[in-house]
Amino acid sequence: MDLQDQLKNLFPDHIPEKEDLPEKSGPKFWLQDDPILCKYEKRKGKPVTILEGYNGADKDLKNLTKELKTLLGVGGTYKDEKIIIQGDYRDRIMEFLKENGFKTKRVGG
Template sequence: MAKKKKEKVNVVYSTNPDFSFEYEEEDTLETLAPEKQVLYVSIDRKQRGGKEVTLVEGFVGTEEDLKDLGKLLKSRCGVGGSAKDGEIIVQGSFKDKVAELLEKEGYRVKKKGGN
C-alpha cells in the first residue's frame, strides 16, 4: 500500500532558509472500550431499492476497528455489507442476531424500530 503524503498547509514558496513546513494534524480518534459504547441496531430500507439491511450506528473509534467489527458481523451472519462513516451495514434482516453478537462482544445494544 502507498504511504499517505503529509499535506503542507498554506505555503506556496518561502525564501527563509530556516523555514519548516506546517503539517495538518490527523484527528486520531481512539476506540472506546466496548462496555462504554452504546450501539443502535435497526432495519433500514431507504434508498436501497426496497431491500432490507441491518444498520449498526453509534460506533466510536477508528475506521480500522469499525471495519474489523463489521467483518466479524458479516462473517457470522454469512452475508455481505460495508463499514464506513461510523456505521456498519449488513445485508439482510439480521437485527436480533446482530444485537446478540454485539452483546457477546461486550457492547451495550439498543434496538431501534418496530421490526
C-alpha cells in the same frame, strides 16, 4: 527457502530458543460506554441492518464489520461511521454484540 532455513545453513550449531509469546486475553474490539444503535431499513426494496454509534477507530470498525459479515455469511460495508449489513439480522447481531461486551439499543420496529 525461508528465513529459518537460511539461518540454519549459516549457523548449523545454533539451537534456537522457544519464545513464549503472551496471548491476547483482552477484548477483540474497543468497547465503549454508549450503546450501539441497531436499525432496520429498506433500501431499493431490500432490507438492510444499520449499526451506528460506534466511536472506536476505523480499524476496529473494519474488524467488527468483518466479524459480523463472517458470522452471518452475508455482504455488507462500513462507511460514514456506520456498518451496513445486507438483510434483517438485528436479533443475531445484537446477540453477538452483547456476547462481546457491547451495549446495544434496538431502534424502530
